[in-house]
Amino acid sequence: MSIVVKNLTHIYDQGGPFEAKALDGVSFEAHEPAIIGLMGHTGCGKSTLVQHLNALLLPTAGSVVVCGIDTRTDKSRLRELRHRVGMVFQYPEYQLFEETVARDIAFGLRDSGLSEEEKKKRVRAAMEEVALDYDTYAEKSPFDLSGGQKRRAAIAGVLVMEPEILVMDEPAAGLDPRGKEEIDDIIRRYHEKHGATVLIVTHNMDEAAALCSRILVMENGTIAADGSPRQVFSDAERVKAVGLDVPYAARTAAALISRGVPVRPDVLTVEELAAEILRIKEERRA
Amino acid sequence: MRSTFGQYIPGASVLHRMDPRVKIVLTVLYVVAVFLTGSLIGYAALTAFVLTAIFLSRVGFGTVMRALKPLLFIIIFTTVINLFFNSTGNTVLSWWIIRITDAGIINALRISYRLTLLITGTALLTLTTNTVDLTDALERLLRPMKLIRFPVHELAMMMTIALRFIPTLMEETDRIMKAQKARGADFETGGALKRAKAMVPLLIPLFVSAFRIASDLALAMEARCYHGGEGRTRMKTLRLGRLDLWAGMAFCVVAAAVVCDQCGLFAFADNAVRGLIFPGGAL
Ligand SMILES: Nc1ncnc2c1ncn2[C@@H]1O[C@H](COP(=O)(O)OP(=O)(O)OP(=O)(O)O)[C@@H](O)[C@H]1O
Ligand SMILES: [Mg+2]
Numbered sequence: 001m002s003i004v005v006k007n008l009t010h011i012y013d014q015g016g017p018f019e020a021k022a023l024d025g026v027s028f029e030a031h032e033p034a035i036i037g038l039m040g041h042t043g044c045g046k047s048t049l050v051q052h053l054n055a056l057l058l059p060t061a062g063s064v065v066v067c068g069i070d071t072r073t074d075k076s077r078l079r080e081l082r083h084r085v086g087m088v089f090q091y092p093e094y095q096l097f098e099e100t101v102a103r104d105i106a107f108g109l110r111d112s113g114l115s116e117e118e119k120k121k122r123v124r125a126a127m128e129e130v131a132l133d134y135d136t137y138a139e140k141s142p143f144d145l146s147g148g149q150k151r152r153a154a155i156a157g158v159l160v161m162e163p164e165i166l167v168m169d170e171p172a173a174g175l176d177p178r179g180k181e182e183i184d185d186i187i188r189r190y191h192e193k194h195g196a197t198v199l200i201v202t203h204n205m206d207e208a209a210a211l212c213s214r215i216l217v218m219e220n221g222t223i224a225a226d227g228s229p230r231q232v233f234s235d236a237e238r239v240k241a242v243g244l245d246v247p248y249a250a251r252t253a254a255a256l257i258s259r260g261v262p263v264r265p266d267v268l269t270v271e272e273l274a275a276e277i278l279r280i281k282e283e284r285r286a
Numbered sequence: 287m288r289s290t291f292g293q294y295i296p297g298a299s300v301l302h303r304m305d306p307r308v309k310i311v312l313t314v315l316y317v318v319a320v321f322l323t324g325s326l327i328g329y330a331a332l333t334a335f336v337l338t339a340i341f342l343s344r345v346g347f348g349t350v351m352r353a354l355k356p357l358l359f360i361i362i363f364t365t366v367i368n369l370f371f372n373s374t375g376n377t378v379l380s381w382w383i384i385r386i387t388d389a390g391i392i393n394a395l396r397i398s399y400r401l402t403l404l405i406t407g408t409a410l411l412t413l414t415t416n417t418v419d420l421t422d423a424l425e426r427l428l429r430p431m432k433l434i435r436f437p438v439h440e441l442a443m444m445m446t447i448a449l450r451f452i453p454t455l456m457e458e459t460d461r462i463m464k465a466q467k468a469r470g471a472d473f474e475t476g477g478a479l480k481r482a483k484a485m486v487p488l489l490i491p492l493f494v495s496a497f498r499i500a501s502d503l504a505l506a507m508e509a510r511c512y513h514g515g516e517g518r519t520r521m522k523t524l525r526l527g528r529l530d531l532w533a534g535m536a537f538c539v540v541a542a543a544v545v546c547d548q549c550g551l552f553a554f555a556d557n558a559v560r561g562l563i564f565p566g567g568a569l
Contacts, residue, residue, distance in 0.1 A: 097490035
């Protein structure tokens with residue numbers, strides 16, 4: 001389980017009238033299981049980058065080696081790669097097609113050589129992971145589910161393959177706060193249970209700060225910052241320069257500091273901020 | 287590299303700025319001229335016309351040439367047919383059952399060149415005119431048909447919508463295909479039956495998307511009070527300008543050359559050139 005991206009450049013429609021350089025010399029590595037956030041302004045190349053990880057796109061220059069498979073040279077192992085790297089696209093609910101939810105989820109297993117019993121078990125487990133009740137929904141048509149349920153069914157269709165690396169492109173786009181939290185829970189659960197690396201594309205600073213142990217920030221097809229959320233968000237000016245912002249709690253902390261309340265400047269989550277405020281309150285009382 | 291046939295390449299060249307109605311009319315006349323002419327002078331005039339247009343369009347020579355790609359097979363096919371299956375004229379080369387005659391060569395060259403002129407000329411229309419302008423112009427040009435109760439506006443609207451959503455559906459296809467590939471779908475290998483079956487996970491979501499997009503669009507149009515063509519005014523009214531006059535005049539010169547040529551006015555020049563290529567030829 002490792003990702004090694006070296007000097008990756010990707011040019012769409014090379015030589016054509018709509019030539020566009022989407023990635024320009026991107027390099028990063030990930031070896032230990034972690035939840036990694038990929039952030040950046042619209043059009044900076046996030047979706048392009050993640051599609052290289054399971055060879056849906058191939059490098060124009062540079063190399064991508066995932067789980068020891070070089071996407072450019074190991075053509076015969078691409079199927080294996082696509083099972084080891086699960087990819088959840090933006091609005092995955094639009095890929096549902098089967099007659100029942102269970103059959104749709106099992107789509108990724110059809111050439112796996114597993115027995116029917118085995119497959120059923122996996123589907124049940126995947127549905128459990130996304131908090132869809134098997135007995136209620138397995139035999140329903142996927143088109144009869146609500147939007148949020150469809151989204152979770154589609155995610156289950158990827159989790160069912162038990163990928164070592166899970167890539168999610170804005171999995172929470174268009175969901176309500178509760179739906180977003182549920183997606184975060186799915187990610188955390190999957191990461192812990194399977195020791196998987198999860199790469200998640202998100203525009204939500206608060207989500208990234210609370211969920212990820214590492215954040216990659218992209219700007220115009222390059223990596224602009226790479227580090228822990230605390231490192232990345234410590235430089236508010238720089239974060240703003242690439243079209244992002246710091247988490248809500250960090251902004252509140254900055255506002256408190258400017259009004260003379262000595263909270264720690266590097267808080268990231270609302271919980272940390274609350275603890276800081278309580279600490280100061282205690283100190284003042286003492 | 288993808289073909290550019292039927293694609294629109296944004297720009298601000300004189301060709302882009304011309305009235306789309308004039309462009310359509312000139313393209314139609316140009317096609318007629320290409321079919322009418324059969325002589326070198328005519329081809330030379332049309333070549334000069336289309337080369338000037340390509341130059342003025344600023345989309346690049348290579349881009350226009352790439353429009354030929356999907357039709358290359360047809361061009362080669364007709365050329366070969368004409369080359370080998372022509373029994374008139376003097377034999378130039380004979381081998382086994384194949385007999386190539388000078389008339390065959392001339393015919394093959396003529397057909398392939400005619401197709402090339404045809405495709406580059408018409409490709410130029412779509413390369414420099416966006417689909418909205420194109421259908422708008424078509425609606426105007428076909429307006430007289432309303433007299434015989436032909437639904438011109440409705441047809442133009444349907445065309446606009448269809449053309450507008452081709453790229454959207456292509457994107458959607460690409461997206462769904464990638465998503466299913468990520469789940470291990472395989473669209474490329476296997477026999478015809480296996481491949482047809484592999485299309486199901488692609489086609490169903492695509493149809494669902496198409497219907498969703500269509501119903502969203504219908505709702506959006508109704509919300510903006512669309513009620514058909516009756517009493518509808520336009521944001522962009524088409525107006526003939528000086529550019530269109532110039533283009534029309536340029537084409538008149540070319541057309542005059544083609545017509546004069548067809549009437550045999552340039553026969554001496556034509557014969558002279560042919561004489562140079564095939565001394566003593568029967569043509
Ligand atoms: N199929 C394509 N053909 C040509 N250019 C493309 C294509 N897909 C993306 N691009 C271009 O590549 C660049 C990067 O696009 P990408 O989709 O990777 O951005 P993104 O970071 O995912 O943006 P968003 O946050 O909006 O999803 C953009 O400038 C885009 O216009
Ligand atoms: Mg994206």
